[in-house]
Amino acid sequence: MTYPALRTWIAGVAEDSPESDGTWLHDPNTGEALVASASSSLDQVGRAVTAAQQAHDDGRWRGLAPERRAEKLEALADWLDERAEEVAHLDALNSGVPISVTRLFGGANGATLRDAARRAVAVGDSRALAAEHGPVRLHRVPWGPTALILPWNAPSAMAVKKTAFALAAGATVVLKPSSFSPWSAQLLLEGVHAVGIPDAVVGLVQGSGGVGRSLVADERIAAISMTGSTPTGRAIAATAAPRFARLQLELGSNNAAIVRTDADLEQTAKALADGVLKLSGQWCEAPRRVLVDRARRDELAGLLIAEFGRRAIGSSLDDATEVGPVAFAGRRDELVEQRERLAQAGAELLRVTQVPAQGWFFEPTVAVLDGPGLADEVFGPLLLVGGYADEDEAVALANTGQVGLAGYVFGADEHAAAALGTRLVAGEVKVNGASVLDMSPESSQSFFGASGLGGHGDADVLDFFVGKQIVGSDRPGLPL
Template structure:
């Protein structure tokens, strides 16, 4: 399978990266260097931002009839159907996530775009308000050029969703993939361009923190959507704050799982293993810290180890693999350092799987102890398990992690689980499961604590890309 060369997309055409800075991309299954590519130059970044600003000022997209925008996005969805398998193969090689899962994500992308169109049509760009016979209108006005700073763990899925909702809201987009996973963005850019998006309304740049900083600091950028680490989110917020740029930050989270005394241990073990190994553990809502009723800890650990033993570890490009390598060498090194720090702090380590001799493989790892302290944000197949005497202390320990994207409660009593879950500070709390999917079609969750700003329900995402303006005939009484 050939791999595309990451290029800067400007005015509907790709151009070779112009920076002297280059980046190596490796096969995470072997460690072999697959490609060396050049980042976008500062001048190219400026050109793309200028094109987005000019496109917004012209009104070619922001002031287009919503039906015109919908038609382009519908054509985009159709083109994504034809390249879904290609996207899946590239993401499996870039991220290490097994192709059986990247294929599921890639094949869902057309419906993601169609859902954005559907919600925009429901919302309507403008509607008349009740105003005692006066003409008063509520309008949704796109902020302006919007930057998408994208992650490496689900590159196409996050790009397409963010892109679809920004575009359907009328905002021009400048996208920057992670330097570790740029390939599928090339395919998405080609599909969108061929769907007829006007010049300047979409641009693609490549680079690391330097390029991200240029974009976040630029006053022409009126909104930034970032999916990434907490450290990156803080940096972007500090950089963009001087311009009062609108921010949506989906960051990391050490998500807690509370196991109550009446939990079904085998079922809990299956769900925990499915959750903390999903996307090879590279999932921002994966359970990271388990607080289990004391007498359940030993049987729970035994059951979790047995479940890990059923995992099919192997190359991410194999259809038989259910658990692949980490995405890149630096991620593995950082995770191994965190594990060693927890062991040095007194935790007992269990790593049940034997890993291949090459590549960035890491066995799903348990850290056990009376009070395992996670050393910062953990992002990989690591699960800490600690005993607690009762529900109250379990919730206190869960919330001491700082609030998060998700939480989990395992119990045989749903009503009790709802009561416990309501006390966990997280945007989404699931009972007896760790599915990656939303629990309901209109689910909406906020990013609590250090896990970010904003939320990621579909309607929340659509709302982010545009502001509300009230336009109409004012009240006639000058006294108030």
């Protein structure tokens, strides 16, 4: 197969990415080296921001009516629809996520663009406000050039979602995909160029941490939307703080699930296994810690490892695979190290041992240990099961450590389970399920605690890219 060249896009032109650190992109299913990595130069990063600034200043995109921007986004949606299978294949190779899942992402990218366009048209760029003395209007004004820092675990979905809502809002953007999963962003830029979105409205730079640091440190970058690890988010926040760049940071969280005493353990185990093994365990809102009545802890752990063992583990390119490899060798090595630390702390380890010998496969594991678990985020098919004496202790444990994104409660009495869910420090709490998608089209989720800044929910994402400005006739005769 021919893989997309790792080009740098500046002002509508694809340039070679000339830098190299000697690393390669690998097939996570076999460990085979596929193509050498390539990185943008720091000069290219600066020129990409310059182009985005010029496009913002001259209004070539934000100056269009929302309806005209929507037409271009619709065209890009059609372009991506035609390449959904190619996107699915590339994402499965870049992330290790089974192709049955990446097909869902690839097939939904067009719908994401259309939804962003529809929402922006409905909201509009300007509207009149109630005022008896004269005209007063509210304007939605893009902040300026925006950096989109993308994760590696859902490459096309995150690239398209961030880009779609930024463009719908009228912002100009520079994308920086993960160096582990750069191919979907390449295709997206090809589409942007093909459908005639004005040059420099969307730029793309390639590379690892140094390129990202250069991009977010550029004082012309007015806003930064990033999904990724907590250490990277902290570094971005520290860099952006002196100039008060706007931030949306979706970071890590060791999401807890509380199993109430009235829960059906077999159904709970199935739902939790489904949740933790989705995307090969690599999604930020997956359940990471399960808290259950101490007398039922070992029973639930046994049911969970049995459920893990029923899942088909294999190549991310195999239609039958339910759990693929993790994305890269370093991800697997960190999971192995975390599992070893849990064992040293006294955890009983239950493993699925039948996994392929080649590639970046990690044996799905249930670690049985009371207490809050590891301080650092676990990001893969490794689940901690611990006991509690009562629900107050369960809530205290669930709210300990790095939390804030998601939580889960299981129980036969759904009203009581939901009431317990309100006590969790989390932006989203699901009762009796662990699905990836939002529970409502109107969902709006804040990032609590150390899990980030801002939130998600489509209305929130659209709002992030703009500031609100009031312009109108001042009220006469006011006392102050």
